[in-house]
Amino acid sequence: MKLPIYGPRLRRIARNHFGWRSLRPGQFKPMRAVLRRKDALVVLPTGAGKSAIYQIPAVLLPGPTVVVSPLLALQQDQIAALNEHGDPKTRAVRVSSAETPAQQREAIAAIRNGEAEFLFITPEQLSDPERLAEVRALRPGLVAVDEAHCISAWGHDFRPDYLALGDMIKQIGRPPILALTATASPPVREDIIARLRLNKPEIHVSGLDRRNLFLEVAYCPDDNYRWRKLTTMLDQERRPGIIYVATRRAAEELAERLTDAGYPASFYHGGMAAGLREERHQAFSDDKVDIMVATSAFGMGIDKPNIRWVAHVALPDSPDSYFQEIGRAGRDGEPARALLLWRSEDEAIQRFFQGGSPSEEELQELAGELHKGPASKTALQKTTGLGPRKLGQYLNLLEQVGAVRPGAGHQLTVPARAPLPAAAAAAALAEYERQQTVVKSRTDMMRAFAQSRQCRTETLLAYFGEDLRKPCGHCDNCADGTAHEIAAAEAEGPFPVHSQVRHGEWGTGMVMNYEEERMTVLFDSVGYKTLSVPVVVEQNLLVPA
Template identity: 80%
Template sequence: MKLPVYGPRLRKVARAHFGWPSLRPGQFKPMRAVLRRKDALVVLPTGAGKSAIYQIPAVLLPGPTVVVSPLLALQQDQITALNERDDPKIRAVRVSSAETPREQQEAIEELRTGRAEFLFITPEQLANPDRLAEVRSLKPGLVAVDEAHCISAWGHDFRPDYLALGDMIRELGSPPVLALTATASPPVRDDIINRLRLRDPEIHVSGLDRRNLFIEVAYCPDETYRWKRLTTLLDEGQRPGIVYVPTRRAAEELAERLTEAGYAAEYYHGGMKTGSREQRHEEFTDDQVDIMVATSAFGMGIDKPNIRWVVHMALPDSPDSYFQEIGRAGRDGEPGRVLLLWRAEDEGIQRFFTGGGPDEQELRGLAGALHKGRTTKTELQKITGLGPRRLGQYLALLEQVGAVRNGSRKLTVPAGAPMPAEAARAAVEEHERQQAVIRSRTDMMRAFAESRQCRTETLLAYFGEEIRRTCGHCDNCADGSAEAVNAVEEEGPFPIHSQVRHGEWGTGMVMGYEEDKMTVLFDTVGYKTLSVPVVVGQQLLAAA
């Protein structure tokens, strides 16, 4: 049987309805998966056109397309861009807390009558059983989950409200699901697939080599040197840019110091009032603020093409966070610069943030309440006294150890679930396992900072993508030190991305080689850097 030819149809829709003369690299294959009604997970860098992957096929699919997105501001940007075309085939509406009940009903009616194609909605709205039934009645042809890393406990933007999305989508009639994110390492990808309950998904990871960005890392022996490196970059005069710092206090203090030194800067962090955060976001977007000093809370939803540089004033918690944040530079394709200024003391800050585990007594009380038939989060909050975020994290742990099923309508205890005491112990152990992986990601961030290997090659190996060359746009490549190291990769005892087994740490994946060292991502303990001669001589690893 001859397969349909999708390319010409997709390109025709792109030109006729969106005004795009061609498709970008990395877009066609996942679009084809969508048209074949297959689930897919797509990892493309910021600015690479992820939205087009669901927008173009949606015109060819029956039924409306549901777009699940975490931020109202991000939704509004996408809705505005679609509706500016004044084309009923790609009209978008939204159902959220920002609309009145009447506006919400009008949006549903537009979709029902075919006058709109895209429904933008948050997980919180779908958690309402009545709303879920209403969306189901529309018979959606596709569900696109934007910023899909938010569903992952490994992701730095973990959102407990996303946990029930897999069950919600199933109740929508199990339409094909397209999960989209700008950054997802192997553990995050596995988490997305499991939590969204994707069915034999196609996985597309591409375009992570941002060739217009020059990647530079500098070790700073003291704070004076770190300040000088930052101001040297600012003196070059390119604007706008983002300075990432690890704490709220650091954001406020650095913004004040920069302003006093003649570099007008503002700060942004999660502790600010909502109105103030929105105002700062708008000011930066509208080029009223040239230098934004921010914590990791500033970023998701920024659709600004002309950011010329991103500076990190400390080691990020992981390559995941780092890659997500540097991806905001140079989205217009023009040259951009990313600079990491780090000190050994930075790791202590990240260790502090990852400290503090769950309370076993609180977990036991929560598991006990579930066994007594408490089925809603509202009930559980009243009984346990837990806040929404902590409750969500506890429920995620209990779900991972089989003690609860986080459905779209209610929480249930599955048959054969462990009793409360056993469930609490297992949840604590699961948290400790996760913390081992998280700590190992911090170790990988430091290894990246200290590496003499091609920076891009190191990052891409972490995310499961390879380039068989030096990138030419990082500090190590620029001074020639990366070339000799790169040639060693072919000589490793196991192929990159092959599965191996360790006697104590279990199964893992080979992520890359550097000189006489190899990095392996183990399922239970995270990333480990091993000596290749020792691995070979003592036969520490075997092919799995």
């Protein structure tokens, strides 16, 4: 079947089936890739219309579209939006733990009978062999993986259940895959491609510059100064807004302090009961809570357009987390503010969270269980006593060192010539340490962003591999003229931005940006490094790769 790939047809479908008068920048090229049956990875900011990239082409593609998404609340919002038109070509159904067995059967039947186009499903459902066979029988024409950064160990919302997705998609007939995320730095993108087994994917990164979002950073010598800066912002700005903190205890204490000071606030963190979390989430969505003090657990699924500001009262663990969190402000296109209030002590908290190496003994025991024969994750949990999250992370490490691989029927097997348990555990631990070196470098990059005198947006986008080419005009460094002075004084560096270079000790890397005789390079083995340009040139530290 020859599929139309030109703009007028896509725009007509957008208008007639979805009520959208036009396509947004960054949407058309990925849609064209979908219609050409090519794998694609799309990085677009929150609120830029990522869902439309699979929804509009799905009307033209033969076969239903399977949408894998990690959060039921997020799925429900998307399903409601699709079904409000009453159009069978855009009708969506869901198979999840929220539906009864009868409802699940009805959903599959609706897709089979052509009464619905979109099947929303979680990775946990696909891990059931019977469910996987049902989905395969539907002969899907496309699989869209939403929040694709969840599959990456580098991603701040890592989900172990996502790790088997590449194998699951292969088992349902390997239709084209569209991976979607609002934030993915180069290491995360490479991880997504490898783990989903994308085949020569088109990579589309665009629109990361949120022009309605003013970026501001202030160093706070003590907590009293930080409190005064925070309350000054609360007095100046409209609400609602989100305040991100580093720990659960900090969320509770700051919410109480704000409330006592006349700024009514609620708190949210991962240690709360699920029912209470859902209640707080809904209250914020319904404008019943103006100020939410939260850890990073208050994240995906917040589809609220009128958030006027996002404040951080601690240094985030990485630019990935920071970019995702500030992206929740100003989704309606109206002016919004992102304020980062940081102290040097914030880094110690992040180092604490990054501590705690895997147990080599537990890794060896797990590898030993795998050598006894094919086993499911459920069986391994029983025999090893490991929790689901730790088991997923351990299996991830063992898979990276060639000690385990997914088999038929969701059984895990040991490949031929795999290392023996002791060697596998040692190699897995070494891989973990390598990854921690990269993780530490990302925290270093967050501090560099906070201290930078360069355009904030330029610095942030360079981390994600996008070149802004000129100061943004909507950050504090641009507002006070500092960014423009630095941009005018900067000379061309010895290597083009985003070119590949090689270091004698650290191996290959990518040049990310230059600032005041310093250059940042992302190395495959050790993460982000900031180097002196004169030293690099004088000592010939880098050569083109």
